[in-house]
Amino acid sequence: MADAAPRLKKLVEQVLGTPLPIRVRAWDGSQAGPPDGPALVARNRRALRRLLFKPGELGLARAWVAGDLDVEGDLFAALDAMSGLIWDRGEDARTLRQAVRDPDVRAGVRGLLKLAGPPLPPAPPPEEVRRRGGHLHTRRTDRRAISHHYDVGNDFYEIVLGPSMVYSCAYWPDAGDTLETAQRDKLELVCRKLGLKPGQRLLDVGCGWGSMALHAAREHGASVVGVTLSREQAAYARKRVADEGLTDRVEIRVQDYRDVTDGPYDAVSSIGMAEHVGAERYVEYARTLYALLRPGGRLLNHQIARRPQRDESTYHVDAFIDAYVFPDGELQPIGATVGQLESAGFEVRDVEALREHYALTLRRWVANLEADWTRAVRLTSPGRARVWRLYMAASALSFERNRIGVNQVLAVRTPEPGTSGMPLRARTWS
Incomplete structure (x- = not known):
């Protein structure tokens, strides 16, 4: 029965x-x-x-x-x-x-x-990250966490992200735009906020597959250094740079941002990277980027934020995300991010919320994955593909329900006696 x-x-x-x-x-x-x-x-x-x-x-x-x-x-x-x-x-x-x-x-x-019924509890699926002792967000643990998430295979990411290979929130002036158009518009928005001009030096922290570095060099004439902890990302980005004939203006390194010593830079972009930094390390992150900028240089920090808790001591990391998606990743409220950037010496000049834009982006990524599901499974594993489908769909709903948001924070290393170099009229940028 x-x-x-x-x-x-x-x-x-x-x-x-x-x-x-x-x-x-x-x-x-x-x-x-x-x-x-x-x-x-x-x-x-x-x-x-x-x-x-x-x-x-x-x-x-x-x-x-x-x-x-x-x-x-x-x-x-x-x-x-x-x-x-x-x-x-x-x-x-x-x-x-x-x-x-x-x-x-x-x-x-x-x-x-x-x-x-019996038997004993089943073992966790092999895709689950096994917890280890010791401190979080050391150079070793960060490399391990980044490898887990980003070294899934460049071919798999091509399926999900599409030709732009941009793995962060797109910018949708029109919800009917293509994903490629929206991602190009996001990269252009970042470059305009940074006020990039030909010959200026840009450090792209967490450069991914090189899309921001390529856009800044190709469209704005910048000289770009991109750093990532993922060897697969770096190899892919270097090939794109060579294919576009931009090796004289773009350098891609496998390097921890804490080990970059060749400043000063005119601008720093950090797009979808700071979520990996961790609350305890965030001021160190902000101070490191501040030190790498010349006086008057700008930082564009594009970062997911969570809603603040009435009692912050009750906050806990999402169990699924921590075990299967972003090991050791941490979200904090936008107010905490702004405060920590200011405590590092930055003058925060603009905060733009893009929460609905990320929901649209994630729905397009899910559609891409579902449309080429059989190949995605073959390139990774059934379990890994299922992780991605669930994580992206659940994240889209979290953005739509205002459980999490994403913000672009524009900050300046304002020199003495206090001239920021920013225009008087808001959001004209250059």
């Missing part, structure tokens, strides 16, 4: 104390829940065991990455329907302990354990 889905739905609702907002399909073919819309598919009992032995986001992530749990239909709609269960419950450890004391909850858990 195929009845796993109705039993599963009833027991989960008993434990959570709220109705499941999505249809469930179980390993025996049974279904339960709303007939329309997407379905959450438990392909085997192992999916349930993963959730029981690691309740919450990490258990869901492990089941998804391993292929034990899937979504049938629109992934965005499914995540949106389940967001109240995944992100919005606001439960801390104390609340969970109190819930388990409830007899109905304990009975539901026992029922789920019986439905899941």
